[in-house]
Amino acid sequence: MQAKLQALLTPRSIAVVGASDHIHKIGGRPIHYMREHGYAGTLYPVNPQRDTIQGLPAYPSLDALPEAPELAIIVVGGGAAVQAVRDCARLGVQAAIVIASGFGEAGAEGRRQQREMVEAARASGLRLVGPNSQGLANFGSGAIASFSTMFIEVPPQDGPVAVISQSGGMAAMVYGLLRAQGIGVRHMHATGNEADVTVSEMALAVAHDPDVRLILLYLESLVDPAVLAEAAAVARQRGVPLVAVKSGRSDAGQRAAASHTGAIANEDRAVSAFLERHGIWRVDDAHALARCAPLYLRGWQARGTGLVVVSNSGASCVMAADAAQPLGLAMAPLGAATQAALAERLPGFAATANPVDVTAALLTNSGLFGEVLPLAAADPATDLLLLDIPVAGMGYDVPRFARDAAAFATEAGKPIAVAAWQAPVAEAFRAQQVPVYASGREALAALAQLVHHQRRLRELEAAPPLPAAIATAATPATGSAGGHTLSEAASLARLAAGGLPVVAHRLCRSEDEAVAAWRELGGPVAVKACSPDVPHKSEHGLVALRLDDAQAVAQAWRAQSAALARLGARAEGVLVARMAAGAHECMVGAHWDPVFGPVLVVGAGGKYVEALHDTAVLLAPCREADVARALAGLRIAPLLAGVRGEAAADVAALCRVAAGVGEMMARGGGAIRAIDVNPVMVGAEGVVIVDALIEMAA
Amino acid sequence: MQAKLQALLTPRSIAVVGASDHIHKIGGRPIHYMREHGYAGTLYPVNPQRDTIQGLPAYPSLDALPEAPELAIIVVGGGAAVQAVRDCARLGVQAAIVIASGFGEAGAEGRRQQREMVEAARASGLRLVGPNSQGLANFGSGAIASFSTMFIEVPPQDGPVAVISQSGGMAAMVYGLLRAQGIGVRHMHATGNEADVTVSEMALAVAHDPDVRLILLYLESLVDPAVLAEAAAVARQRGVPLVAVKSGRSDAGQRAAASHTGAIANEDRAVSAFLERHGIWRVDDAHALARCAPLYLRGWQARGTGLVVVSNSGASCVMAADAAQPLGLAMAPLGAATQAALAERLPGFAATANPVDVTAALLTNSGLFGEVLPLAAADPATDLLLLDIPVAGMGYDVPRFARDAAAFATEAGKPIAVAAWQAPVAEAFRAQQVPVYASGREALAALAQLVHHQRRLRELEAAPPLPAAIATAATPATGSAGGHTLSEAASLARLAAGGLPVVAHRLCRSEDEAVAAWRELGGPVAVKACSPDVPHKSEHGLVALRLDDAQAVAQAWRAQSAALARLGARAEGVLVARMAAGAHECMVGAHWDPVFGPVLVVGAGGKYVEALHDTAVLLAPCREADVARALAGLRIAPLLAGVRGEAAADVAALCRVAAGVGEMMARGGGAIRAIDVNPVMVGAEGVVIVDALIEMAA
Structure with a gap:
């Protein structure tokens, strides 16, 4: 990790510019937190108005400090913040955090000031967090350079999770949701406007922290995918899952993000393709970011999608079975021996097929869950378990249920999640470190995430290396000015020269x-x-x-x-x-994204491309197998597989064309702006490119 | 309402067969509840072993009672339950509730016993609830013929909601979720196996209760759609929304439902079509059933989908904007005057376009929400409001926020929902009767339900009457035995005779x-x-x-x-x-469902029908406008509208064919088992049926 990012996480000395004696002012809170949570380095409050701050000697300026601090927290705003950054740069401070808002996210003058800060920092090698940042907090080192009030609402506890977010609010919310589940948080970092240091860089930094076992990200723009890719690689190497929200997916969301953190627009499907490529699981909000944490942290490996549902309510059984399939889970078919063993323990009218309804017999035998779970888990079809308890309380030995589930969770080694909406019931399970959710649907969503994410990570582990490095250096102009379009004949010639089958x-x-x-x-x-x-x-x-x-x-x-x-x-x-005779009109498109480089689009072709929206997006270059996986998710997939005795289409040949187009784009290094192959006719044997257009950059 | 159902809701006298002195035994709890919650009628404990039960005189048998009670709660099981039902029937009891399990849901012997009970009841006109029922509870009359423990976990309070469910667990859970939101519940009824009385009948009964303002249903099978349709009509007349879960949607769920309540299988898309036809909003679980209750009960009318989001977190603004569109909500474009008024109250760097980010300025001006909400609501583009507060606590005047929001909610007359995951923050709003949710996404889902459900109800109100009554009487055999298929020529001839355009x-x-x-x-x-x-x-x-x-x-x-x-x-x-020249291959199918009668399917045709799954289901007969609405939701809709300068397809002609096929089925009264028109070629002017098959019933 870069030494200067280390200074953000474990600084030996910290100056607070605009320090306050009041422990609940923004300039006072970080000092208060650090003293409370055992920061062992040196703190330098800077405030020309006071001799002491919270009992520490105060200094009138950065220049008056006895040494250049490793880190400066800049609480002052506007021009004073710009000046403080300049001072830090001049004095050789390694990293600075600018807390104040009103810069890049807020009009021309703010953008100008933000540029000044960045220029000053870059000139001296100072790393800059923010502006418009809530700050960074590391509960491992006690360096809590953050003014979040959430540490007062939900007391911190060091632990295995890192939360990194452009938004301070989201960082705090995810921290709070995790802590409410009893999960410890090591890192909670907010990067704000990302004038310099990004979420990706912080992710890379914490991925190297040996105590971190889960990394959760909130992004409003992604400007340095190569850094995030490196973070993901380090995390995969260490077996640390990465989960991310990238918001601003819609036009309205993108506009809101621009005025929140000055976020640039990302092509949303390319973002998804990028995250999938690197095994980063994408979710949509703070609740979803925190949701799967208890399952990841148990260290469970979900080996398949076979789900067993156990409940004391038949209705919960029915609804869980309904909810499983859309989540990509399958009700595990329990074997006859398992069902016979279950029947011995359950009343005659109870269901022993999966889902398993223990019925109100739970009222007279509080050990039923403890007896049923290991039996169901022992079945080879069982990969995952849901214990759904929609009703408990008086007459139910809930502590016993929780103890039994905890013993099972430890011994069985198969992932289990509990659904219980009643707060005292949920609390009993949480106290036993059994993952618990307010609804069966949420519990299933978490289980599904675990199994699908882990499957994706295994796929990546097993995949051969990519055909070439991702081209990210060259970024051609994306406007139409200056480029030119090749004619159809010239476009076909160019594709043919690249070894692609043209008509x-x-x-x-x-x-x-x-x-x-x-x-x-x-x-x-x-x-x-x-x-x-x-x-x-x-x-x-x-x-x-x-x-x-x-x-x-x-x-x-x-x-x-x-x-x-x-x-x-x-x-x-x-x-x-x-005239080409292929049965299916498909399309392959590629264009150069300013952030992600070559982006590939494959799917249903012909003149209905835009109307049908049945295409997949991948980053290029990619493996033919990646294209095949993407095509398998489209609505045309069953058509390509052959309907009513038709021969299957030569999907492998289509994948070769798509991968070839992607590689051509990547090798072009930006010289080719876009390739549009539409249609490519896909027959039972081979494919033929019938029409194509290539746009060259200036 | 039928008098005997009245005896279930407000009985003047109740016998408990198998009464217990122990207030927490199943035979003791209803007696205890009724005495606690003011049941004013006469209670007759029946127990041959005791002279008194919970201080009341006990009777050795039903025969020994001084009068035939209006209602009997039968707690005893197996053969004793069958005998008790027989006794009730003989004595002229009006209604009985059989609590015990182990009947229709549990094997041949159970089914036989259940049949015996039903036969005895039907012979005398006794109405039977259950077996396998948790019982009925009416907090208006104090007739709490239920053994649910949930009344102990979450104390009852009479109120405007009726919860009716086959499953006792779901009834209790929905009751609990509502009560946890401070909402009062009048009815909580569980019908179990529905050997006689159904959820539909109870829905019809409570729809007549003048104090009921919201009805929530949980069904595992629907056997009497005409009764539920009547309940929905009564409810619509009274402005009472109906929301329903119908589980057993998947094959796995259907199997689970069969062993839970002996549920018969319903065709799931026909269920959705039925519910939509009658303005009943379909959701998928207990949480979703309860979710929109606070919004319905405020009596708000959502006039459009224009959403304004206000938050103290920019990230929440971005994510809410992203979440709105998939829910069918649109970010309301606030006018220049509104934005100028907002800018006066917000700091310079805050966003005044929608979403409105009040930023951390909320810390120094606790009145910001109270100032901003009315300004945003006054804009004519605003139909709905979300106030999202992901971070609050120390330094934030939460009680003030809640008071301001409550005042706004009362005055503005536009629906508002708050998102706050921190329990004390949520509690402050709940205490002020402001609808509050754990996440922005949930709050938006509730707002979306309100606006889309109310729009559907307005549509129904404005729609012309159906072309004919729904045929539900005749139910032809649905197996293949005995019927016959007409040849293509005969099928085309029959359609042509019905006035449909054949090739x-x-x-x-x-x-x-x-x-x-x-x-x-x-x-x-x-x-x-x-x-x-x-x-x-x-x-x-x-x-x-x-x-x-x-x-x-x-x-x-x-x-x-x-x-x-x-x-x-x-x-x-x-x-x-x-050879027909129409541009689009579509299909129209119709079949006779044993529960819903004629069911119509329209959509993409050709040989890819099964592979593409792009069809809509409606109940027949239906209006052409209903078909048009269904077609508009399909993926082929943009193709039919015309792509890249193509002429639009004659969708109106397709709708005429579909409505005509539906009416032909309905008029057939079951004589026609199925009609399969595929393809029907849809051109720019007119449509032509190119191929058709008609199956006749025996």
């Missing part, structure tokens, strides 16, 4: 050439005018399909040449191409 | 006839062998398409006649039909 075609410059081409190709042809000036031909009557006699071909040539002349478009000629 | 075609019995038909029809034809024995022709090579010369038609006739002969199938002839 047999001839570029013809005369009527005779066109007719000769039809004869040579044999069978029906498509005739399409070719001009770099007219990318969308069909809208201008420049496409004729299924022509199969000389006269029709000649006539098409004449009509299209005339149409091009009317449009005043450059005529490269007319393209005569064999 | 121009001729049924030909010779090669010459076939060729003559081609000449007569003009242009390319399809040739299809016609036999009632071979419904799926294309799989047997019995379809030839786009033939346009005499030789090809003749050859197809010979080949298909030979193929039919090989299959040993009856040959009705060969159908020669004009």
Whole structure:
């Protein structure tokens, strides 16, 4: 880890610029927290108005300190904050946290001031957190450079979780949700506007902390995917799951993020593709970020999706069975021996198939859960367990249930989650470190996350290395200015040169050439005018399909040449191409994203692409297997697999084309701005690219 | 309401068969509850072992009572329960509740005993609740014929909500969730196995209770939709919303429901269609049942989907904006005047566009929420408000926030929901009767339910009457035995006779006839062998398409006649039909559901129907407008609307066909078992039915 980020996590000395004697002012709280939670380094309150701050000697300025502190917390705002950053830079402070708001997220003047801070910091190598940051808190070192009030609401306890967030509010909320579940938190860092230090960098820093076993992120923009990818790699190496919210998914959300942290817009599907590529699980809010923590931290490995539901309510059994499938869980088919063993312990009218309804017999035998759970878990079909208790209280020996579940959870080694909405019931399980949720649905969502996330991580472990490094260096202009579009013929030629299967075609410059081409190709042809000036031909009557006699071909040539002349478009000629016979129209697209580099889109093609929204997004370059996995999630997947006795489509060939297009983009290093292959006809054997457009960067 | 159901809700006298002196035994608890909660009628404990029960005189048998009680609670099990029901029937008791399990849900012997009880009851007009029922509780009359322990966990308070459930556990859980929100519950009824009295009947009964303002249902099977439809009509008339869980949606869930309450399987999409038709909002679990109650009970009318989000966290603003769209809510565009007014009250760096981030300025101005909410609500674009407070506590004047929100909620008349996960913060709002949720996402889900449910109810109010009454009387056999399939020609003829547009075609019995038909029809034809024995022709090579010369038609006739002969199938002839030119292949199907009668399916057609799953289900008969609404929700909707300059498809004509097929089914009264129109080609003007199969009942 970079030494200067170390100074953010475990600084030997900390100055607070704008320190307050009042322990509940923003300038007083960090000092108070650090003294309460055992910070062992040196604290330097800076305040020209006072001799002492909270009993510590105060200094009139940064310059007056006996040494350059490793870290400065800058509580003052506006121009004073800019000046403090300059002072830190000049004095050789390693890192500074700017707390104040009103900079990059708030208009031109704020943006200008933020730029000044960054320039001063960059010039001296000072690392800058914020501005508009709630600060950083490390309960391992006691360096609590944060003014969050949440440490008062829910007392801290050092533990295995790191929470890193642009938003201080979200950091605090996730911290609070974890602590409310009795889970200890080591790191709670808020990066605010990310003028310099990002969530990705902090994630990388904490991924190296040997005590961290779970990392939770909240991002509003992602500007340095390579750093986050490195953090994810370190975390995977250490078996530490990473879970992330990346908000600003919708247009409205993106606008809100821009005015919150000055966030730049990310292409949301590329974000998802990036996170999946690196085994980072994406969720949508703070509750979801915290949800699976108790399961991850138990260290359970979910080996499959076979779920057993045990409940004292038949209705909960029914609803859990209903909820399982949409979450990608399957009700485990319990074997006859298991069911017989269950039947011995349950009343005659109870259900021994999965879900297992222990019925109100639980009232007379409080040991039922303890007897039933190990029996169900011993079945080889069982991977996961839900214990759903919608009703308990008087007459129920809840402490016994919790003890039995805890013993089971420790011995069985299979993940279990409990659902109990009644606070005292939930508390009894929580006290025994058994993961507990307010509803069966939430418990199932957590179990599903565990199994699907772990499966993804195993996939990544087993996957061969990528065909080439991800190109992230070159970032071509993304506007339309300066670039140019290749004609269809030139685009097809370029794809063919890259080894991709394009339709047999001839570029013809005369009527005779066109007719000769039809004869040579044999069978029906498509005739399409070719001009770099007219990318969308069909809208201008420049496409004729299924022509199969000389006269029709000649006539098409004449009509299209005339149409091009009317449009005043450059005529490269007319393209005569064999009609492709593939059964399925698919598409492969690629474009250059300013953050993620080459992005690949594959899916249903033809003119309905936009209307059907049945495409998947991947980062390029990628493996053919990655494309296959993405295609398997589309609605066209069953069609490609073959319906009603049809032959299956050659999906492998489609994957080769997609991976090839992705690699072509990546190798282009930004020279190619976009490739649009649509349609590519997918038959039972092989695929043919029928139409293509390539946009080059300036 | 039926008088005997009245005896279940407000009985003048109640016998408890199997009464216990122990107030926490099942036979003791109802007596204890009724004496505690002011039941004013007469209680008759029946127990041959004792002289008194809980201080009341006990009787050795039902026969020994001084009068026939209006209601009997039967706590004894097995054969004794059957005998008690017989005794009740003989003595003229009006209604009985059988608590014990082990009947219809548990094997052949249990089913036999349940049948015996029902027969005894039906013979005398006794109404029977259960068996396997937790009982009924009416906190208006104090008739608490229930043994639920939940009344001990969360003390009852009479109020505006009725909870009716097959499952006692779910009834108790929903009751508990409501009470935990401070909401009073009038009715909590569990119908168990529904051998006689159903959830629908109880819903109808409570819909007439003038104090009930919200009805929540949990069903595992729906056997009497007409009764539930009547309940919904009464409730709509009174402005009482109905919300329902119908579980057993998946195969696994259905199996679990069968062993829980002996539930019969319902066709799940028909259930959804039924509930939507009657304005009953469908949700998926107990939490969701209770979720919207605080909003309904405030009496708010949500007039549109324009949402304003106000928060002290920018991140919550971003996530709420992201979450709104998938819920069918739109971020309200606040006008310039509103934004200017907001800017006057908020710090310079705060966001005044929607979402409104009041920032940490809330720490120094506790009145900010109170100032901002009315300004945002006054904007004409604002229909709904979310106040999201992910962080509060020390330094925040939470009681003030709650008071301000309460005052706003009362004055503004626009629905507002608060999100606050911290228990003390939530409690402050709850104490002020402001609807409060643990997460922004949940609050938005509740607001979305309110607006979409109320819109649906307004739609129903405005809709013209249905073309005919729903046919529910005749229920033809649904197995395949005994029915017969009409040939394609006969099926088309039947549809044509019903006024539906079928493709121009001729049924030909010779090669010459076939060729003559081609000449007569003009242009390319399809040739299809016609036999009632071979419904799926294309799989047997019995379809030839786009033939346009005499030789090809003749050859197809010979080949298909030979193929039919090989299959040993009856040959009705060969159908020669004009190739239809419509742009979109759609399908219309109809079948007879044993519970709901005629069910209509419309959507994407062709051979990919099963693979694409892009169809909608409606109950028939229905209005053309209902079909149009259903089609608008499909993925093909944008294709039908026209893509890239294509003409829009004639959706109105498709709706006429679908409504016509539905009406044909309904008029058939069960004589027609199924109609499968696939494809129906939908062009820019008009539609043509190209293929059809009709199955007749025996």
